[in-house]
Amino acid sequence: MRHHLRNRIGDPRTTILMTSWQAPNTLGRKLVEKQSPVRIFGEGFEVLTGFSGYADRVGLVEFVQVMEKKPQRTFIVHDEAESSANLAKTLGDELGITGIELPEAEQIFSL
Known part of the structure; x- marks a missing residue:
């Protein structure tokens, strides 16, 4: 999953849809909480706006x-x-x- 994210997170045509609860201190939780930048394989990526599948x-x-x-x-x-x-x-x-x-x-x- 991290490879897919790394290759697509910067593409404005991509939607990253989190569809369930994400455990604390995980990449998934950081994405849901819109922490930016997030680190994937040591590289920083900006997180754009979105919504949580769990809460919305x-x-x-x-x-x-x-x-x-x-x-x-x-x-x-x-x-x-x-x-x-x-x-x-x-x-x-x-x-x-x-x-x-x-x-x-x-x-x-x-x-």
């Missing part, structure tokens, strides 16, 4: 709502099954998103 359900729905091309397949990964199901229902019912998956632990998908 409304922001996630709005993010998908304005997409010109809607995703063909969406994976909702959250530690609370009810929250995942509610988000899936909103995306499906209100935005017409299909192909929503609610993976179980260690479930494997072919992409």
Whole structure:
């Protein structure tokens, strides 16, 4: 993951979407908290603005709502099954998103 981040974090066409809680003192937490710069493999990178998937359900729905091309397949990964199901229902019912998956632990998908 760090290789992907290092290669894309500076590209303005890239969105880094944090979809779950991030442990303290990790790169993920630093990104969620918008600490800037962050260090990846010893190199500093500026962090642009964004929102947290954990704390901003409304922001996630709005993010998908304005997409010109809607995703063909969406994976909702959250530690609370009810929250995942509610988000899936909103995306499906209100935005017409299909192909929503609610993976179980260690479930494997072919992409």
